[in-house]
Each structure stands twice: as C-alpha cells, then as structure tokens.
Amino acid sequence: MNSSYSHSFLRHNQILLWLCVLSFFSVLNEMVLNVSLPDITNEFNQTPASTNWVNTAYILPFSIGTAVYGKLSDQLGIKKLLLFGIIVNCIGSMVGFIGHSFFPILIFARFIQGIGGAALPSMMMVVVARYIPQENRGKAFGLIGSIIALGEGMGPAIGGIIAQYIHWSFILLLPSVTIITVPFLMNILKKEEVMKESFDILGIVFMSVGIVSFMLFTTYYRIPFLMIGILFLLIFLKHITKTSTPFIDPSLGKNASFTIGVLCGGLIFGTVAGFISMIPYMMKDVHQLSTAVIGSGIIFPGTMSVIIFGYLGGILVDKRGVLFVFSIGTAFLSISFIVAAFLVEVSPWLMTILIIFVFGGLSFTKTVISTVVSKSLKQEEAGAGMSLLGFSSFLSEGTGIVVVGGLLSIHLLDRQFLPMYLKQSTYLYSNMLLLFAGTIIVSWLVTLNIYKRSYK
Incomplete structure (x- = not known):
C-alpha cells in the first residue's frame, strides 16, 4: 500500500516537474524576441510593419492552434498532441536559428514554432486534469500559473541580454530545451482511448485566410488584402451556420x-x-x-x-x-x-x-x-x-x-x-x-x- 502510494506520488511529481519546464519555455517564446525587433529591423533593413511579423507569425498559429488542439485532444489523445507540439516547436527553433540570416525563413520558422507551441498550454491543462489527483489540482494549477508568470516576466530580460551580448538569433534556440521532456513524458503518460468525431477543417481554412489577409492589409495597406479578408470572413460566417460541427458555435x-x-x-x-x-x-x-x-x-x-x-x-x-x-x-x-x-x-x-x-x-x-x-x-x-x-x-x-x-x-x-x-x-x-x-x-x-x- 505504502509502496503503491509512493510510486503514485513520485509519478505525479514527475509529471508536474516536466509540465513546469514546458510552461516556462512555452510562454518565454511568445514575446522573448520583442525587445530585439529594432535590431532585426536594422539588420534586414525592414520596416516595423514587416518586422513585427516576427511576433505575429508566432501568435497567429498559436491562437488558432490553441482552439484546434483542444478539439483534437479527444480524437487523437493528449500524449500524441503534446509530443507533436514539443517536437514541432523545436524544429521551428532549429530552422529559425540556422536560417536566421534570411528574413522569409525567420518568419516561416516563427510560424512553425507557433504551430508547435500552441499544443503546450492547451494540453498541459488537460494533463493536470487527467493525471493529478483532485485534491492536489489546485496546487498544481497554482504552481504552473506561477511558472507561467515567471516565464512571461523573465522573457524580456533574458531576450535583451542574449541579443545585447551574443546575438538575437540565439533566442530562437531557447524553446529547444523542451526536447529533454520528450523521453520522460513518453514514459509517464498513458496510452488513451480516443473518439472518432468530425472536425471543421474547412471552417478553420476560411477563417485563417480571412485573418491573415486582414493582417497583411494592416501591414502594407493594400486594398486587395482587405477585400480578400472580408470575403473569406463572410464565407466563414456563412459556413458555420450551415455545418453540423462548426469550429466556432454561431449561437454564441x-x-x-x-x-x-x-x-x-x-x-x-x-x-x-x-x-x-x-x-x-x-x-x-x-x-x-x-x-x-x-x-x-x-x-x-x-x-x-x-x-x-x-x-x-x-x-x-x-x-x-x-x-x-x-x-x-x-x-x-x-x-x-x-x-x-x-x-x-x-x-x-x-x-x-x-x-x-x-x-x-x-x-x-x-x-x-x-x-x-x-x-x-x-x-x-x-x-x-x-x-x-x-x-x-x-x-x-x-x-x-x-x-x-x-x-x-x-x-x-x-x-x-x-x-x-x-x-x-x-x-x-x-x-x-x-x-x-x-x-x-x-x-x-x-x-x-x-x-x-x-x-x-
């Protein structure tokens, strides 16, 4: 009995430890490059409108992905999605670091990071809900919340020091630290039963094209981008009223x-x-x-x-x-x-x-x-x-x-x-x-x- 309790206690603490590592580096990646935007602007001879896509290229797929991963968790399982997110995030980091001297590759790498990074906050909350005993969940959420606040707070300071004394491109490598969690999470997390449900992929595509087009309009102020954005957002609104499983519930x-x-x-x-x-x-x-x-x-x-x-x-x-x-x-x-x-x-x-x-x-x-x-x-x-x-x-x-x-x-x-x-x-x-x-x-x-x- 004591041995079983000790094993369970150790396992829960291990899960919490690796979730804290993921929490810290997931939020650190969101705005850590913010202080380096003027440096990137000067290095590539870009305008702030173009350079700010270094942040937006991460946040855009991150925002959409957060909702998508939440819906996919019951169909694919949190273990697969969490590991997928970690690996894709790390791939984006390496692509960005290796190709940082080419601005389009930098933007593409941040986009890849956002796709992977979106899985981390959504799946971590589900892991706590499913693997941590109910009597300890409050402490677990509180601890993860504190780690997230710490990561958000330290992001600008860490990013500024690296950019000033080494080079801003090394900031891109920070999320790759999370790769150390993969073997432990594969061992700790159980295999799950999944459900087969339909998923509104078409709605996500319509909405994404509309949002990206509108953002391109606010970057370059070209009317065709605005027209495309409005058109696809109208198509998206029409689509979600017709489909049985809309990405966003129109009744809201x-x-x-x-x-x-x-x-x-x-x-x-x-x-x-x-x-x-x-x-x-x-x-x-x-x-x-x-x-x-x-x-x-x-x-x-x-x-x-x-x-x-x-x-x-x-x-x-x-x-x-x-x-x-x-x-x-x-x-x-x-x-x-x-x-x-x-x-x-x-x-x-x-x-x-x-x-x-x-x-x-x-x-x-x-x-x-x-x-x-x-x-x-x-x-x-x-x-x-x-x-x-x-x-x-x-x-x-x-x-x-x-x-x-x-x-x-x-x-x-x-x-x-x-x-x-x-x-x-x-x-x-x-x-x-x-x-x-x-x-x-x-x-x-x-x-x-x-x-x-x-x-x-």
Whole structure:
C-alpha cells in the first residue's frame, strides 16, 4: 500500500516537474524576441510593419492552434498532441536559428514554432486534469500559473541580454530545451482511448485566410488584402451556420453580453500588446537605450508586477465587484498612456513606472473579462465560450502587434499635435499613445454600459 502510494506520488511529481519546464519555455517564446525587433529591423533593413511579423507569425498559429488542439485532444489523445507540439516547436527553433540570416525563413520558422507551441498550454491543462489527483489540482494549477508568470516576466530580460551580448538569433534556440521532456513524458503518460468525431477543417481554412489577409492589409495597406479578408470572413460566417460541427458555435454571437465582453476585451488586449511591441522602437529612437537595458530595466519590472496585480485583482473582484475593478484597470491603462504621451521624452525610467501600471491594468481587466464572460454563458456553453475567449485574446494580441507595426511604418500619425515637443522623433510615439488611451476609454464606456445593469 505504502509502496503503491509512493510510486503514485513520485509519478505525479514527475509529471508536474516536466509540465513546469514546458510552461516556462512555452510562454518565454511568445514575446522573448520583442525587445530585439529594432535590431532585426536594422539588420534586414525592414520596416516595423514587416518586422513585427516576427511576433505575429508566432501568435497567429498559436491562437488558432490553441482552439484546434483542444478539439483534437479527444480524437487523437493528449500524449500524441503534446509530443507533436514539443517536437514541432523545436524544429521551428532549429530552422529559425540556422536560417536566421534570411528574413522569409525567420518568419516561416516563427510560424512553425507557433504551430508547435500552441499544443503546450492547451494540453498541459488537460494533463493536470487527467493525471493529478483532485485534491492536489489546485496546487498544481497554482504552481504552473506561477511558472507561467515567471516565464512571461523573465522573457524580456533574458531576450535583451542574449541579443545585447551574443546575438538575437540565439533566442530562437531557447524553446529547444523542451526536447529533454520528450523521453520522460513518453514514459509517464498513458496510452488513451480516443473518439472518432468530425472536425471543421474547412471552417478553420476560411477563417485563417480571412485573418491573415486582414493582417497583411494592416501591414502594407493594400486594398486587395482587405477585400480578400472580408470575403473569406463572410464565407466563414456563412459556413458555420450551415455545418453540423462548426469550429466556432454561431449561437454564441446571439449572446450580447458574451460578444461585447469578447470584443472589448480583445480591443484592450490588442492595444496593450501593440504598446509592448512599440516600447523597444520608442526607447531606441527617443532615448537611445541598448537592447539589454530595454529588456531588463524598462519592461522587466512591469512583467513581474503581473504576479502581484493578478492576486490583488482577484481579491478586489470578490470584495468590490467586477465593474469597480474593470474601471480601476482601464484607468491604470488610459492614464498611463496619456502621461506617457505628454512626457515620453522626459526620462526612460518614467516609462518603467508607467509600464508597471499598464501591466497592472491589463491584469485587472483580464480578470474581469474572464469573470463577466463566464457568467454570461449557460453551463452547456461554458466550454466552447471560454475556449473562444482564449482564442480571441491571443488573436487580438497578434492583430494589435501588426496594426501598431503598420502605423509605425506609414507615419500616418507622425504629426505635431502636442506643441510642447521639440524633437520630431517623439511626435509619432506620443500620438500613438493618445490613440491607445482613446481605444481603452471607448472599450471601458461600452463595457460599463452593457454590464452596469447586470452588476448593480
């Protein structure tokens, strides 16, 4: 009895250990190259619109794949999908490192990484649910959540140091560390029974073509991309109303509270992601900071503050309600953007403080959006609805990065709207920050108007 208990305890701890390794490197890969975007721009003589695809090429398949892997887990088994994800992610890392001197290969490698990386967060949560005893799941989820927060926080610092003192291409090798987990997971995870179900591959293709075309429009501002994007998204919307097993349940669109929560949450998440992608360009152009200082000194304190704000946001939601926390979060975001717009050239360290409040506001709003969206769903809709929220959140981040890259490249906002500035290099960034603040305020007003009756 004791021997059986000890063996089971050891096995559960082994699973948890390797899941922590996967958790850390899966989130590290998402934004670790962010601080190197200006370096990549200069090395390849590209515009920010093109260079930002280094991040978007990862996030786009990652967002779609997160939803796809979740649906495939019952048909193919989590063991196969998890191992597939790890191996594909590592292949993408090696392709990117070997071919990093060719920009198209770099983008292709990041796309491959995103396909593999998408399997990790979805399958890890399922592994915990299936292999960890119920009485220990709370601790397991808490530990993995902490490791994820640590990976997100350390990503900019690690990426900045590697890029500054070695070369940004070596950052691409970081996910390949996860290959060490493969033999252990093959041994630990059991063979599973799978179910045969139909899968909406056509819907995924229509939606993907529409999204990619729209993102290409925001990169190059060519009307044909916009027309193709709209056409395929309309075809996708028509398709999901006709098929018996749609990739996205169209009935969720009839739920106004759910739809507004997803759309306004997407606007906020996309705005913050775009802002984060803009920081390295802004800090180099305005303050001439090194890549290592941008990663470690400017962005790192903010990413680590998410751990504190996430805990605080959960407490405040229970004590003061979701609308109060949402208003505080959006106030953090909008005020930080407005202050930064007026004082962007004063001191880079002021930006460090403001970024802490930006990440705090993001943490608060994420907590609220997850809460209000989940409460707007019926029990039978919860799985599909929350999966769609996760998918739209990742997709919004990728879209935000592309849109900001496009606006930085075409200089549409490169005008002197604030007369106190003397440096022309600050015009564009200041106006972008005001645009971010306006987007957050509009999202706050719409969300408040929709949910105020439900949360009086």
